[in-house]
Amino acid sequence: MNSSIKPPAKEALKPITSSTTTPRLLPAALALPPKWLNMYSDFITKNQSSVTQIESALRSLTYIIPGRFRDAELASESLHSSIQLLSMYHDTLLTRAISKLPGVPRQQSPHNRYTKFWIAKSKFYRRVATILAMIQYTELLWEMMAKRKGERVRWRIVVILEAVKAVCRLCLLRITNSRPLVSPALPEREIIPEEEAPTEEKELEMEEEVRPREREYKMKRTGLSLPTLPNPSDISSYLLSKVLTADDIKAPNTLLNKVNGSAQLAEILHVLQPVIYAIAMSRSKDKKNWQPWLLGLSIEYAARKLRKDGLRTTALEREQWSKRGWAMGWWTMRGAFYENVTKGFLHSTSDRLPSLISGVLDDYLYLWDGYYFSTSSN
Template sequence: MAARRRGEKTRWRVVVLLEIIKAFCRLLLLRLTNSRPLLSPPLPERVEPIAPTERENSSDGIESPLSERSEQTAWTMPRTGLSLPTLPSSSDISAYLISRVLTADDIKPPKSLLHRVTGVGELAEVMYILRPVIYAMAMQYWCIRDPANGRKRWQPWLLGLSIEYGARQLAKKDLADRRAGGLQGLTGLEKEELRRRGWGLGWWAMRGAFYENVTKDWIHSVTGKLRDKPLLNMVGGVIEDYEFLWDQYYFPTATL
């Protein structure tokens, strides 16, 4: 926001500098994790299971007596004749939940949740990391060269989208060829990250030439239809307010 007030050239210099710093940090993480793909968020939540014996023991180390544990007997309802399953006792709740909630990924060591990438897979990851820098530099070039229509130029948008889509296809090909079982053999964390990156392609509808030439016109048509209608005109006003902030202070690589 501060760079925006100093002119277009300063704004784009700051954007490119920020993306270079972010890319450097991501490449450093790629190195520190021995070429494992980056995640978003970088530290996914994970609940470590507690052994049932730890729950069965009391705070002073004395094990709960057998009489306090639930008996393995079922209760039959008199009218329907259906049997209700036995509820676990308080000392067996942890084992009961673990047996029904945990999956294979929940008990794997952290390093086994993400496989290392090499060759084509590592190239795809580097492309994915560098795509914001390349896109920001292309936008800087065209916006400074043609201040009036630079944001409407399709060259930066096509370049950025091609890099991201190409990185995704290379990564999928590498996973299918090198991983046992192909894409079906991925861990849950890898499948979730691949799915998130796929949905991330939708953000290109809010960037660059596509936003300026297509999305913005569609937003204007929607807000125009809502302007003279009771209550709905409030929704149109909110959309127009956010559109102003998006146009003035949003930088194209903020969601990359």
């Protein structure tokens, strides 16, 4: 008897291949990294205070680990540089989140107003400032890796890094139309207001704030109500919070005056001084030789003397020049001054301290003895 059942078609017997599913899975796989980045950005934005505390704890840990710069100097400095770079990325995320907040922008420091203005105005400024910050965070790590290949390679890397930083600073000077350099060139981290659930104490405070408003005096003819006066003990702080200073109403680009003449020459000398000092140190075979140290310090001192203080000096200019003044204290930890004066004093002091404190100090003495960027202030 002939069966009426037909054999299955050849197409139906073919195995299912992934040729049809691969094109569908590929876009989904490519969409995962941006999705993860967005989730990470939201997490950082919503947990800013916790992230900042973790960064500070990790950064402090790399400072106080015993033997940090001896047995595991490269690994420890790699961790420290990675934390700094990650913190810079977090600053970018938080700055972007703050710019999207609704309402009137909060009061910002002159430094942040100035740097944010140039970042928004010039993409080239943002790229150059980012490169400069990345070099500053990783320069000691580069020197440590180069030192393993010899002193000659190490000093070559030091001179190259100082030259690249000088080029970046000259570019920033050009982009900002000959305005003084600010340190850091990127905005500093700001605090994002976090929404907190109202507690019982806050609810009572809100009720107390609402009650006086119920007793506000309402004018009969106009129907307007007079606001309640603040607490007599807080009148001064209340008035100061409502006052705008001259820098608050200035345009961001006017927070620093343009430099010209001798002031511009002073800024250029300030930029070139680390390069000249690094070249002099690389050519000096004796660490106790005073010539490189005197050359670098004299250039920095000449740059400060050529600067002119006028009546139009802004608060941001005074702040930046104060930072440069304090940074000159690092010259006591460099070159011949360190080898002839500071080094002996610190080693003798370390012998008198308790073992725990002297151990940490000895780790830093090892760092200051052997690396150029450990005492660099630029």
